[in-house]
Amino acid sequence: MSEPGPDRAPGDSATSSRSRPSLLRRLRRDWWIYLFLLPTILGYGAYTVYPLVASWWFALLDWPGFAAVGTFTGLDNFARLMGDDLFWNAFGNSLIFLVCAVPLRVGIALILAILLNRRATPFKGFLRTLFFLPVVTTGAIIGVVFTLLLDAGGPISLAMVASGLLDSPANFVADTGTSLFAGVAVWVWKWLGITMIYWLAALQTIPDEVREAAMIDGAGPVREFWHVTLPLLIPFLVIITLIDTVGALNVFDLMYTMTGGGPSFSSEVIEIFIYRTAFGATVPQLGYASAAAVLFGLLTMGLAVAQAVGVRWARRATGAMT
């Protein structure tokens, strides 16, 4: 019985060209590997793979609560969702949130990272820490605190009135026109620091010599950025946008504690819609909420696949350039 030596390159040609022992013999030889994997396989199977599959089944049920038994209704839930204005409202809100918040977060964080990566900027470490502070704080608490900060009597409204930006005090959270965008602003505020760190890590993959060479060739900082730094950052841009997009779809804690989805559903995003139909209502509609979750999952996966394709494209494009 031969021990499987650690192979550093998984699936390398050495293992595949050697004649492989039968599957059964490999399973018997590698029993301890599966023992090591057992906690992950059990946990992952039960808490990730099972929900992934079960949601599709649940979506086909009329199911009024965990204690009750669901009855099979086919595609009724999906048909109902298609005609449900509140679902489309939530779907639209999630998209608006995504389109407004992600570019802001990615863009501002890039500018910040560039400024905090400059040789001439003092107190870089201190400033980085400050911008990172909201990242480690609890989203639910930030949501609650900002309901106070954005209240008509709160400091933001007062400061805007005092500086003439606003005629009379306004409650940004309780106004149907501003509640969603208040959420966008607070979300960008909370998560900017972590995106800035991603960008700083990305910036440090660019060798100083490349930028210095451009400077010596007479490029100013702006030209140097557009023609040297930015093209090298494109693969990172795609992956950072993907991470932030998924983050934007998981905005439940902040939005729920800040606006509760209101007033009159003006800031209800999909996760709040799912929560409200499944857990928040007096009569839970678990099947209906599952159908919404399935559509939500499809949206996320679609975005993830689109961006994965984007990453490959960008890698190839930059690879061809250098």
Next chain:
Amino acid sequence: MTAPGSLDRAPETGTTRRPVGGGPQRHELARVRRARRWQAIRARPGNLLIFLGLLILAALWIYPFIWLISASLKTPGEVFGSGLGLIPETPMWENYSRAWTTVGFDKYFLNTIIITAGTVLLIVVRSALAGYVLGRYSFAGKKLLIIIFLITFFLPEGYTIIPVVQLTDQMGLLNTHLGVILGLGAGGQIASTLLYAGYFRGLPKELEECARLDGAGHFRIFFQVMLPLAWPITATVVILTFLFAWNNYLLPLVFTLSEPGLRTLAVGMTAFVGEYGTDWPGMAAAAMLSLVPVMIVFVALQSKFVDSIAGAVKQ
């Protein structure tokens, strides 16, 4: 794999050689660096402008925290009545004791600690074991496992929550700490597994061969040789999952809808707003109480925090 290197590989520290001995030389060096900083600012007015802009932005980032501290020490009327003033007339320390005892934050605090510790432990053990074999060995089913990981990498929490509650309910764990810990830690968190896999892949093959010659089995090799070697990754995973578990909201909220005694700090906050809607200072004090532990951990491990995230991204 690149080891999570310090973010401050910035040119500034790269070019100035750091004296090993420390002592007076270090003071000298710090003074030179400080002088050079101000020189750089004075040299070009653009630099000054950028610096001022950054300071204003930084003020916007720190202000909510200062406002929160101030509100937690005010009287209810003062919170909205005192305009933009941040200094409370007389600090109301009793806001804190009220939040701590009467609203049940002492209990929420304990719940949060139990749930966070359990989740971190579960994720570290599970990820280290799986990461080790995924990073170093080939076995039947490995490709399938990796494909499943990739498909589920970005699965939103809202998608899985209903089946997770249903499963927990069927196992009879719905109103228990264990139920929350399993819900948070048993699935997902692929990043941790991949971090371990990447790290273990880079270790030399000879380590295991030597240990095996000495007669050690797979488990002894893992626990006595490999796991101790992987402590930088363990530190990273502990930090990231600590933040994740301490701050999580949706799952603890749903799991405690019928059992308020099991609430975590994050969930307790909203309950506070619901039941004591007008007690803003008490709520601010409760928010401070919930944030202080995270802040202490953050300040203590500050550079480690930032480096772990940067390192995880560079993978």
